[in-house]
Structure formats: C-alpha cells, structure tokens
Amino acid sequence: MVTSRRTPVGRVLAYLESTKNLAGGACGLVGLGLTWAGVAGAYWPVVVAGLYGAGALIAPPARIVTPCFPDPARRLGGVREDLDRLREYVGEVELPPAAEGKLGELLDVYAALLEPGWPAEVLAGEPEAVHALSRAIRLDVPEAVDAYNRARWWTRLNPGGESPERHLERQLSVLSEEAERVTADLRETEARRQQTHTTYLEGRRES
Structure with a gap:
C-alpha cells in the first residue's frame, strides 16, 4: 500500500528516504568514528548530532518529478x-x-x-x-x-x-x-x- 506524503507517517517515511537523512546519517557515522577513536570525548553525543545536522543541511533537497504534459x-x-x-x-x-x-x-x-x-x-x-x-x-x-x-x-x-x-x-x-x-x-x-x-x-x- 502506498502511503501519501501528505500524512504524518508519509512525511516521516519520505524524510527517512531523503538525501538529507542519508547525508546526515553518513556524517553521524563519522562522528561515531571520531568517538571510537577517542577524539570526541564526553561530548560525543553533541558531536554526532552536530555532524548529522550539518550533513542534513548541506545535502541538496529531493528533486520533485515534473509532471509530464503532452507537447x-x-x-x-x-x-x-x-x-x-x-x-x-x-x-x-x-x-x-x-x-x-x-x-x-x-x-x-x-x-x-x-x-x-x-x-x-x-x-x-x-x-x-x-x-x-x-x-x-x-x-x-x-x-x-x-x-x-x-x-x-x-x-x-x-x-x-x-x-x-x-x-x-x-x-x-x-x-x-x-x-x-x-x-x-x-x-x-x-x-x-x-x-x-x-x-x-x-x-x-x-x-
């Protein structure tokens, strides 16, 4: 069943599939790597969250497919x-x-x-x-x-x-x-x- 993007659940699922979430997740993994390397220290949650947010901000917005009209x-x-x-x-x-x-x-x-x-x-x-x-x-x-x-x-x-x-x-x-x-x-x-x-x-x- 297809979930509409206009519903709350649809918006959540759409965000999880978006390039912003993927980019933020990748940057968050970098933060976890820094934590495991001992660089982030006790502030690792802030570092991970900050890198996730930065990745989500710099990621390009999802491209909305233009409707196709007859020429x-x-x-x-x-x-x-x-x-x-x-x-x-x-x-x-x-x-x-x-x-x-x-x-x-x-x-x-x-x-x-x-x-x-x-x-x-x-x-x-x-x-x-x-x-x-x-x-x-x-x-x-x-x-x-x-x-x-x-x-x-x-x-x-x-x-x-x-x-x-x-x-x-x-x-x-x-x-x-x-x-x-x-x-x-x-x-x-x-x-x-x-x-x-x-x-x-x-x-x-x-x-």
Missing part, C-alpha cells in the same frame, strides 16, 4: 482530428447556400492554421490561439449548426420571428472575425520574430 504538437494533432470529424458532421446537415459557403471558408482557415509543419509550430507557441481554435472546432461551430438544424424544424411548424438562417449567418460571421484575429495575431508573432532577427544582425554588425 503542443500532440495537442494540435487531436484538434486536427476533431476538425476532420466536424467536416463529416457538417457534410450531413442541409445548410442554406450562403451559410454553407461561409462555413466552408471558415473550416478551410482552421485547416490552414492546423496544417502540419511550420504553420502549426507557430500556432502551438500561442496557447490563447490554440484555445480559441479548439473551442471553435469542438464547441462553437457544432453548436451553431445543431441549433440551426433544430430551430429550422420548429420554424416550419410555427413560422415567425428571426429566421434560423439569419442567426446561423450571424454566428458564422462572429466566428470568421475571431479566426481573422487569430490569424492576424500569428502573423504579428512572425513579424516580431523577423524584426528581432534584423535588430540582432544590425547590432552584431555595429559591435
């Missing part, structure tokens, strides 16, 4: 697979021509941003852009299409109000604007990178 490329691979599934889903829904065209353009932009290679590398370095793209593919677009499909059925039974087609077009317009902002931010990232390299080269020439 950005693997995360984007999952988003890319979700985009493929989204395309299949959208292909089965009957959409008005205007919305269908706008949605097709939007999905093409997503695909371009997720294209394996340097475009995806730039995207992977921007967590907010990855979040926005993942949210749009996994939540926003499916919800927009599904809501339209359901509302259209009810509208046929009870006409009136703003048409589902109009709502869908408005939603896709907002998502297209968001995609444009993401693309512009990534373009700005590359522009800053280029400018930084120019500044570096010019500074090296002047030095």
